[in-house]
Amino acid sequence: MIGMSALPKILVIGPTPPPFHGVSVATEAVLKSALRERFRLEHLDLSDRRGIQHVDKPDLHDVVLFLKQWWRLIAMLREERPAVTYLPLSQSTIGFLRDSFLILPAWLSGSQVVLHLHGGNFRTWYDSRWFLMKASVRMVLRRVSYVAVLGESLRHVFDGLMAPYRIAVVPNGISWPVVRKLPHEPHKPRRFRILHLSTLSRLKGALVLLSAIPIIVKVRRDVEFILAGPWSDEEDRRQAEAMIARHGLTGHVVFTGPVSTLDHKRSIYSSADLFVFPGVQQEGQPLVVLEAMASGLPVLFTDRGCLRDTVTEGECGLEVRSGDPKHLAEQILWFLDRPEEIERMGRNARQRFERFYTSERFVRHVGDLFTLASGGWRPRRDVASVGVGGTERHQVR
Numbered sequence: 001m002i003g004m005s006a007l008p009k010i011l012v013i014g015p016t017p018p019p020f021h022g023v024s025v026a027t028e029a030v031l032k033s034a035l036r037e038r039f040r041l042e043h044l045d046l047s048d049r050r051g052i053q054h055v056d057k058p059d060l061h062d063v064v065l066f067l068k069q070w071w072r073l074i075a076m077l078r079e080e081r082p083a084v085t086y087l088p089l090s091q092s093t094i095g096f097l098r099d100s101f102l103i104l105p106a107w108l109s110g111s112q113v114v115l116h117l118h119g120g121n122f123r124t125w126y127d128s129r130w131f132l133m134k135a136s137v138r139m140v141l142r143r144v145s146y147v148a149v150l151g152e153s154l155r156h157v158f159d160g161l162m163a164p165y166r167i168a169v170v171p172n173g174i175s176w177p178v179v180r181k182l183p184h185e186p187h188k189p190r191r192f193r194i195l196h197l198s199t200l201s202r203l204k205g206a207l208v209l210l211s212a213i214p215i216i217v218k219v220r221r222d223v224e225f226i227l228a229g230p231w232s233d234e235e236d237r238r239q240a241e242a243m244i245a246r247h248g249l250t251g252h253v254v255f256t257g258p259v260s261t262l263d264h265k266r267s268i269y270s271s272a273d274l275f276v277f278p279g280v281q282q283e284g285q286p287l288v289v290l291e292a293m294a295s296g297l298p299v300l301f302t303d304r305g306c307l308r309d310t311v312t313e314g315e316c317g318l319e320v321r322s323g324d325p326k327h328l329a330e331q332i333l334w335f336l337d338r339p340e341e342i343e344r345m346g347r348n349a350r351q352r353f354e355r356f357y358t359s360e361r362f363v364r365h366v367g368d369l370f371t372l373a374s375g376g377w378r379p380r381r382d383v384a385s386v387g388v389g390g391t392e393r394h395q396v397r
Contacts (some may be wrong), residue, residue, distance in 0.1 A: 007040040008374040009080055011111065013087035013102055015047040020176040022287050023088045026172065026362070028380035030086075031361040039370055042080055044073055053171055058094050070101055077109040084217070086366075089115040089147065091122045100138065100140050106242040107143040112373040115133055116148040116170065119284040120305035128344050145373050148366075149316070151286040151306025156229070168369055171310070172285045174361025176294035179270045190222060192336055195272035195297070197228040197259065197288050202236045205278030210240055211325035212332065214247040220336050228268050230254040269295035273342055279304045291354040300331055310357070316349040340373070 014027035024047065028220045031043055046069055048062065085106035090096050106113050126137055141161050142148075149155060151370050155167050180225055200206045206227060213225055231237040244253055246312040259265045260277075269275075275292035276299075283305035290310070299317035299334075301307045311317045318334070 007038065008084065008370070009042065009075060009082040010039045010370055010374070011037075011044060011080065011082035011085045011106070013041050013044045013046060013085065013112045016043075016045060018047075018049065020111060021091045022284065023252065024042060025174070025287060026118065027088075029173070029363060030366055031368075033359075034111075035367045035370070039294065042076060042082060043283075044069060044076060044344075057383055062229070063134060066098060066101075069213070072301075073102060074105060076161060077105055077111065081109065082106075082111050084114055084145075085111040086114045086116065086370070091117075091119050091125050093125075093129070096125075096137065096140075100136070103140055103143060105187045112145040113143060114146045114148070114369060114373050117154070117157065117280070117284070118148070118150065118172075119153055119279065120157070121282040122171065123159075124282060125162075140254060140259070147370060148369060151309035153283075153306050153309050155325050168365075170365045170369060171357060171362065172287060173359045174287060174289060174290050174294065174358040175355050176291060178351070179295040180267060181270055181296070190241040190393075192220075192223045192274070193225045193226055194223060194274045194276055194332060195228065195268065195270045196276045196278075197226075197265070198238075198277070198286070200229050200236070201232040202239075203279070203281035203323075205276075205280055207240060207243070208278045208280065208323060208325050208328060209276055210243050210249075210253070212329040213249055213252060215326060215329035216332055217249070217252055219333055222247045223252065223336065226256065226268065226272065227253065228259050228265075230258045246308055249339065265291070266295070269297065272297055274298055274300065274332065275317075276300045276328070276332070277307070278328055279307075279319055280303055285310055289359045290353060293349035293357070297340055298335065300328065300335075314350070316345055316352050319344075 002324070012027060015024040016028045016031065017024045031041060035041060050061070071111055087099065087102055090099050103113050115258055126134065129137070138161060144162070144166075144168050145160055146168055147158060148168045149157060150171055152168070152169055158167055165297070194229070196206060196209050198204045198206070209225070216223060244250060250361060256268065259268065269291060272295075275287060275289070275297040277289055277302065279286070279302050279306070285306050289299055289301065290308065293311070293316060299311045300313050300320050302322040304322065308319070313319050318331045320331050362366060
């Protein structure tokens with residue numbers, strides 16, 4: 001048996017829950033996994049415990065916190081000498097500059113740097129920067145050994161910035177048991193429940209969904225819409241309440257407020273028939289979509305991030321046009337007229353989750369990438385890219 005001192009050292013940089021969001025959940029999954037049997041994992045915690053409302057909203061508290069984290073990084077690099085440093089990549093100017101102060105010391109210490117992009121907006125941000133910022137991005141990325149993206153359709157994000165063979169596809173993964181649906185009571189009229197669970201905002205598509213509801217209830221009254229989660233913007237909340245009052249939708253719309261526990265979240269999923277994620281902004285691979293699939297719900301989704309890679313059109317859900325409430329209403333009505341399709345696509349969604357998006361699969365792919373970066377495998381420049389799941393198609397020699 002290999003002693004701990006002989007295992008490759010991996011420095012994992014990133015936040016852990018709380019608050020719960022894609023990056024913190026992924027970081028925790030790596031740290032608590034069986035990868036500890038293959039690698040010596042060290043952790044630099046970047047968490048801001050004040051709550052989800054402070055994520056990606058830098059202030060003076062963040063500056064002080066980062067200075068403490070940076071000094072801790074320097075100490076860890078000097079003492080531990082990790083073979084690999086693994087961290088999430090930001091998609092904003094302030095975020096990238098912060099990341100640069102983490103990446104460059106790791107590179108200077110001789111560590112192989114592996115980045116994980118958990119979103120889909122990096123290229124849009126990069127293309128909108130002026131030339132000095134672009135030059136800085138290129139300089140930093142030249143010091144990076146590998147970058148992971150969430151889906152095949154996001155490889156293009158690094159066109160011209162990273163060699164194709166240094167781009168890996170490592171989708172998100174979660175642990176989620178089979179959800180037992182609440183049985184329909186035969187003596188009561190059926191009421192279909194449409195769920196949107198997220199941090200509620202215009203950019204996540206909450207207002208698009210609310211605009212579609214009046215169209216739907218003109219045709220079908222046997223439907224209820226559940227919007228679960230906190231509002232991220234007070235103006236969006238006021239506009240939503242005004243829309244509900246104007247159209248008389250009080251009997252068809254329920255706001256749960258923040259979903260504070262995992263049991264509460266799973267009970268909400270188990271009570272739903274359809275899941276709607278009509279995102280307007282660019283996305284990565286939202287965990288709520290994976291949770292819905294794992295719960296056996298068909299997903300209505302927009303072409304944002306790698307959602308087309310994740311949800312198979314016509315098998316696990318249906319695509320809707322972004323920002324188009326009429327089209328969203330038509331697709332929801334299509335499902336309401338075909339309950340057998342709700343059942344079929346829900347089963348398919350759970351099967352697809354089990355095949356591609358479990359926490360175990362995510363951890364295995366990250367571990368493969370750690371092995372590749374730490375020298376266990378040698379990358380071949382004649383191979384187009386590291387394959388789906390980090391290294392599955394990568395030819396090793």
